[in-house]
Amino acid sequence: xxxxxxxxxxxxxxxxxxxxxxxxxxxxxxxxxxxxxxxxxxxxxxxxxxxxxxxxxxxxxxxxxxxxxxxxxxxxxxxxxxxxxxxxxxxxxxxxxxxxxxxxxxxxxxxxxxxxxxxxxxxxxxxxxxxxxxxxxxxxxxxxxxxxxxxxxxxxxxxxxxxxxxxxxxxxxxxxxxxxxxxxxxxxxxxxxxxxxxxxxxxxxxxxxxxxxxxxxxxxxxxxxxxxxxxxxxxxxxxxxxxxxxxxxxxxxxxxxxxxxxxxxxxxxxxxxxxxxxxxxxxxxxxx
Amino acid sequence: xxxxxxxxxxxxxxxxxxxxxxxxxxxxxxxxxxxxxxxxxxxxxxxxxxxxxxxxxxxxxxxxxxxxxxxxxxxxxxxxxxxxxxxxxxxxxxxxxxxxxxxxxxxxxxxxxxxxxxxxxxxxxxxxxxxxxxxxxxxxxxxxxxxxxxxxxxxxxxxxxxxxxxxxxxxxxxxxxxxxxxxxxxxxxxxxxxxxxxxxxxxxxxxxxxxxxxxxxxxxxxxxxxxxxxxxxxxxxxxxxxxxxxxxxxxxxxxxxxxxxxxxxxxxxxxxxxxxxxxxxxxxxxxxxxxxxxxxxxxxxxxxxxxxxxxxxxxxxxxxxxxxxxxx
Numbered sequence: 001x002x003x004x005x006x007x008x009x010x011x012x013x014x015x016x017x018x019x020x021x022x023x024x025x026x027x028x029x030x031x032x033x034x035x036x037x038x039x040x041x042x043x044x045x046x047x048x049x050x051x052x053x054x055x056x057x058x059x060x061x062x063x064x065x066x067x068x069x070x071x072x073x074x075x076x077x078x079x080x081x082x083x084x085x086x087x088x089x090x091x092x093x094x095x096x097x098x099x100x101x102x103x104x105x106x107x108x109x110x111x112x113x114x115x116x117x118x119x120x121x122x123x124x125x126x127x128x129x130x131x132x133x134x135x136x137x138x139x140x141x142x143x144x145x146x147x148x149x150x151x152x153x154x155x156x157x158x159x160x161x162x163x164x165x166x167x168x169x170x171x172x173x174x175x176x177x178x179x180x181x182x183x184x185x186x187x188x189x190x191x192x193x194x195x196x197x198x199x200x201x202x203x204x205x206x207x208x209x210x211x212x213x214x215x216x217x218x219x220x221x222x223x224x225x226x227x228x229x230x231x232x233x234x235x236x237x238x239x240x241x242x243x244x245x246x247x248x249x250x251x252x253x254x255x256x257x258x259x260x261x262x263x264x265x266x267x268x269x270x271x272x273x274x275x276x277x278x279x280x281x282x283x284x285x286x287x288x
Numbered sequence: 289x290x291x292x293x294x295x296x297x298x299x300x301x302x303x304x305x306x307x308x309x310x311x312x313x314x315x316x317x318x319x320x321x322x323x324x325x326x327x328x329x330x331x332x333x334x335x336x337x338x339x340x341x342x343x344x345x346x347x348x349x350x351x352x353x354x355x356x357x358x359x360x361x362x363x364x365x366x367x368x369x370x371x372x373x374x375x376x377x378x379x380x381x382x383x384x385x386x387x388x389x390x391x392x393x394x395x396x397x398x399x400x401x402x403x404x405x406x407x408x409x410x411x412x413x414x415x416x417x418x419x420x421x422x423x424x425x426x427x428x429x430x431x432x433x434x435x436x437x438x439x440x441x442x443x444x445x446x447x448x449x450x451x452x453x454x455x456x457x458x459x460x461x462x463x464x465x466x467x468x469x470x471x472x473x474x475x476x477x478x479x480x481x482x483x484x485x486x487x488x489x490x491x492x493x494x495x496x497x498x499x500x501x502x503x504x505x506x507x508x509x510x511x512x513x514x515x516x517x518x519x520x521x522x523x524x525x526x527x528x529x530x531x532x533x534x535x536x537x538x539x540x541x542x543x544x545x546x547x548x549x550x551x552x553x554x555x556x557x558x559x560x561x562x563x564x565x566x567x568x569x570x571x572x573x574x575x576x577x578x579x580x581x582x583x584x585x586x587x588x589x590x591x592x593x594x595x596x597x598x599x600x601x602x603x604x605x606x607x608x609x610x611x612x613x614x615x616x
Contacts, residue, residue: 058511076514088508092530092609101526105516138610156516 004031005192006055006160010064013050023218025050026063030211030221032160035190039203041251042213042222043259048196051213052162055194056082068159078106081158085165087145089137089152096133099123099152106156123155124148126185143174147181154185163195167202175199176235179206187232200255204247205233212254223254345580350587353580361401368396402566402581406588409551409562412479413596416486417547424491424543425536428498429524432532438499449492453485453550457557460484478560482551485558489550493542501535502528530609537604544600548593563589 012026025047032038040048053059055066057076066073068080081102089098099120107116124130127147132140137148146166153161166182167175179202186193186206197203203210207227214222227247229238238244327347337344345353375393382389400408431437464480505528513527555564567585570578 056511056515058514076511077517078515080515082511082515084508084511086508088506088512090509090512090527090530092533102516105518105522136609 004067005034005036005069006032007067008032008051008055008064009067011051011054011061011066012063013054013059014062024216025054025220026218027220028064030224032192032194034192037186037193037206037208038195039207039210040194040196040213041198041200041203041210041255042219043215043255044198046213046216047219048213049164052082052164052194052196055160056080056162058082078102078156079159081153081156081161083146083149083153083161083163083166085168087137087142087149089145089148091137094134094136095124095129095140095148096120098137098148099155102152103155120155123151126154126188127151127181141174143170143178146170146178150182150185154189154191159192161191161193163193165196165198168198175202180235182206183231183233200248200251203251204229204244205235205238210247210251212251212259215259222259225250339579341574341579342576345583349580350583353577354584356577357402357581357584361403364398364401368398371396371398400561402584405561405563405566406592409555409564410592412482412555412560412562413486413544413547413551415479416483416551417490417544419483420487420491420543420547421494421540423487424494424539425498428495428536428539429502429528429532431495432499432502433524433528435503438503445492445495448488449496451489453489453553454557456485456488457481457554460488461558476561478558481558482554482560482562485554486547486551490543490547493546494536494539497535497539497542498532501532501539504535505531533608534604534610537600537608541597541600541604544596545593548589548596552589 008028008030011028012023014021014023014026016022028051030038040051042048050059054061055073057066057073057080060074073080089095090101093101100116103111103116103120107119111119121130121133124133127150129144129147129151132144137145140148146169150163150166153163167178170178183206185191195206204227210225210227211221212223212225213219225247229241229244229247331346331348334344334346379391379393383391431441461481464477464484468477468480509527509531513523518526551562552564552567554560555562556568557564559565559568563585567582570581570585
């Protein structure tokens with residue numbers, strides 16, 4: 001592999017709590033090549049979103065760092081576009097205007113007005129949303145919103161596409177449909193992608209590598225699974241494929257045997273400070 | 289079994305045109321019935337009460353006074369027109385006699401009628417309200433965006449918010465006469481006193497609601513803004529303001545209601561021209577018509593307050609991006 005495109009090195013973060021620092025994440029080391037599709041999988045609260053927010057620059061690492069193209073990342077920027085779990089479209093703007101806001105911001109002075117318009121149209125076409133360009137987010141379905149969210153991220157022409165459980169809130173059929181779309185787009189654009197998911201099938205189907213995370217606190221990378229399935233991948237053909245099922249089995253066994261979430265109901269309640277919750281709080285504070 | 293009621297409720301939700309009309313008719317009839325009962329009770333009870341100014345006026349006397357006030361207004365207008373007409377003729381005559389004559393147009397100094405008082409009050413309340421909004425919305429945005437500023441200003445806001453207009457009034461009066469001294473004043477002092485009192489009392493709801501609206505922007509939208517690296521102004525214009533618009537309007541409507549109430553009180557207390565002064569003058573006047581005239585004023589004040597609120601609602605519906613929002 002050539003020099004790593006995106007590198008997470010000794011990445012760690014801790015949050016101050018009244019009882020001393022809470023180490024959410026530590027010693028996360030990962031090198032990601034250009035055009036690689038990486039899935040992050042793990043139990044909820046293990047710090048997947050924290051990793052993604054660190055790469056996005058929405059959170060600051062307490063130790064180690066993120067290096068993109070030999071440059072350290074320490075602030076958010078459009079070259080690391082984020083697709084948020086709940087689409088995060090601006091409800092007062094139309095589909096077109098939502099993408100336009102991003103395009104105007106990224107390509108101001110670099111593209112002419114017509115070029116920008118064509119570029120917005122192109123990205124909407126890529127996610128098959130041209131027909132709804134003048135609709136408000138409230139007027140389209142959840143799957144469509146997520147498509148627009150992806151179009152907005154792609155329209156920034158990012159070096160890395162960060163997706164935080166992009167299809168988590170969708171029904172199974174819509175999700176499958178969007179996964180296929182994402183694979184098509186990925187084949188065309190060859191983006192570098194980091195995607196968080198809870199869905200084992202989704203991870204195996206889409207990824208080049210699956211990064212499995214251990215449970216927090218002090219979560220880190222447990223195992224990395226290389227998915228050597230040829231592309232383009234077809235979900236129906238793969239359903240009977242032994243290799244595919246072997247990969248699935250490996251992820252499942254990591255999640256449910258090696259990293260079984262210990263749920264002691266009586267004791268767990270008072271210490272249910274998850275890394276995600278803390279990360280959320282920290283993000284809000286930072287904005288302020 | 290359980291499917292039947294839910295089916296029914298779905299049918300009821302989609303009203304065809306005819307049913308909608310029936311619904312509307314029912315609503316209007318109920319409103320009319322409410323008003324009718326009120327008027328009837330008023331008529332019955334009013335005749336029972338004897339005051340120092342005769343018996344308390346019923347709806348009929350009040351209606352008569354309304355036409356009386358309209359007639360007075362027309363007569364006053366006619367007098368004013370005649371006054372200017374006479375002046376015009378006199379000036380034309382003196383110009384004809386001597387082309388170099390210095391022409392002066394004297395303003396008409398008639399007694400303000402009920403309707404000119406309404407106009408004065410409306411003009412004053414809108415000036416005060418616009419001034420309050422111009423202060424409160426930008427200040428709310430700046431304070432709402434910064435928790436530090438919020439902590440700094442919150443005690444002051446909480447301290448001044450509950451202050452009654454009657455307490456501000458003397459201070460504002462003294463301050464205006466101390467600070468606004470001009471040979472040819474653009475505004476009457478009494479107007480400024482009323483305006484500033486209205487502003488001081490009505491800016492708080494807008495300020496507080498703007499602060500709350502601005503500080504409760506969804507963290508996801510804030511992250512979008514950060515990823516896009518929007519600068520402060522674009523962030524405020526494209527993200528902050530639209531998300532805070534519903535809250536800002538809630539504040540504006542409360543503010544306008546307060547502004548209208550405060551203005552009447554201020555006008556009464558300070559003898560500043562307007563509806564409040566009309567009420568006070570009638571009270572002092574103590575003629576047999578006074579009570580009826582005050583009743584007219586009360587009803588008109590209520591109607592105008594209602595109309596102002598509806599106007600804000602219309603504006604809110606126009607400005608708000610969320611057309612599905614239930615506004616009432």
